[in-house]
Amino acid sequence: DARVTQTPRHKVTEMGQEVTMRCQPILGHNTVFWYRQTMMQGLELLAYFRNRAPLDDSGMPKDRFSAEMPDATLATLKIQPSEPRDSAVYFCASDDFRGAGELFFGEGSRLTVL
Amino acid sequence: QKEVEQDPGPLSVPEGAIVSLNCTYSNSAFQYFMWYRQYSRKGPELLMYTYSSGNKEDGRFTAQVDKSSKYISLFIRDSQPSDSATYLCAMNNDYKLSFGAGTTVTVRA
Numbered sequence: 001d002a003r004v005t006q007t008p009r010h011k012v013t014e015m016g017q018e019v020t021m022r023c024q025p026i027l028g029h030n031t032v033f034w035y036r037q038t039m040m041q042g043l044e045l046l047a048y049f050r051n052r053a054p055l056d057d058s059g060m061p062k063d064r065f066s067a068e069m070p071d072a073t074l075a076t077l078k079i080q081p082s083e084p085r086d087s088a089v090y091f092c093a094s095d096d097f098r099g100a101g102e103l104f105f106g107e108g109s110r111l112t113v114l
Numbered sequence: 115q116k117e118v119e120q121d122p123g124p125l126s127v128p129e130g131a132i133v134s135l136n137c138t139y140s141n142s143a144f145q146y147f148m149w150y151r152q153y154s155r156k157g158p159e160l161l162m163y164t165y166s167s168g169n170k171e172d173g174r175f176t177a178q179v180d181k182s183s184k185y186i187s188l189f190i191r192d193s194q195p196s197d198s199a200t201y202l203c204a205m206n207n208d209y210k211l212s213f214g215a216g217t218t219v220t221v222r223a
Contacts, residue, residue: 004157031209043158043202043213056210091157101146101206105157 002026004106006092012112018080021109023092024073032075033103034060034067035091043091049075082113117141120203120214128222133190137203137214140184144205144212147179149188152200152216161201162188193221 005024033048047057047067093103120137150158167181178187203214
């Protein structure tokens with residue numbers, strides 16, 4: 001059963017702390033996305049990679065967020081320092097670049113920054 | 115103004131009713147039109163996608179795209195309590211998906 005795996009599922013932290021979220025895309029998928037979902041803004045694209053190369057991170061606050069893909073089986077999203085306004089559900093999604101936008105989402109990492 | 119507009123609802127219908135959902139968009143470059151379903155505390159999952167204008171049917175679900183009006187719809191026939199979820203429309207441009215806000219649907223048994 002191929003699926004996108006995200007860790008941690010839940011994270012509560014204090015303002016100023018570093019947060020790292022991890023994603024294992026579906027084996028064979030060469031495109032990985034990071035989305036953030038809030039009630040106010042809905043789903044927002046933060047960044048995406050193809051063949052491990054970052055293609056677009058224009059949706060990401062550059063001063064505190066960073067996204068990397070150290071290898072084909074791992075994508076990371078880091079927030080340093082975290083702020084209360086970062087509280088959201090962060091989703092990772094992957095696909096095999098067939099062009100139709102058929103993304104497979106993980107179950108998300110629910111972040112609360114106090 | 116957002117590229118994709120979707121009424122967040124919520125929408126509550128009795129079991130067996132037809133559910134009608136829709137989105138409007140402003141970017142005429144969109145080519146693929148999708149509907150994702152998201153259950154509470156889960157990630158979105160692709161329900162259907164349509165390329166360009168036209169209709170597509172899959173069981174109880176029908177997706178319609180009218181590019182001339184920049185309007186897409188999803189119909190759920192014979193709705194079931196298991197259809198209770200948030201439905202998000204999505205469209206792509208240069209491989210980046212733009213999502214609607216999502217409409218929360220509750221089907222009452």
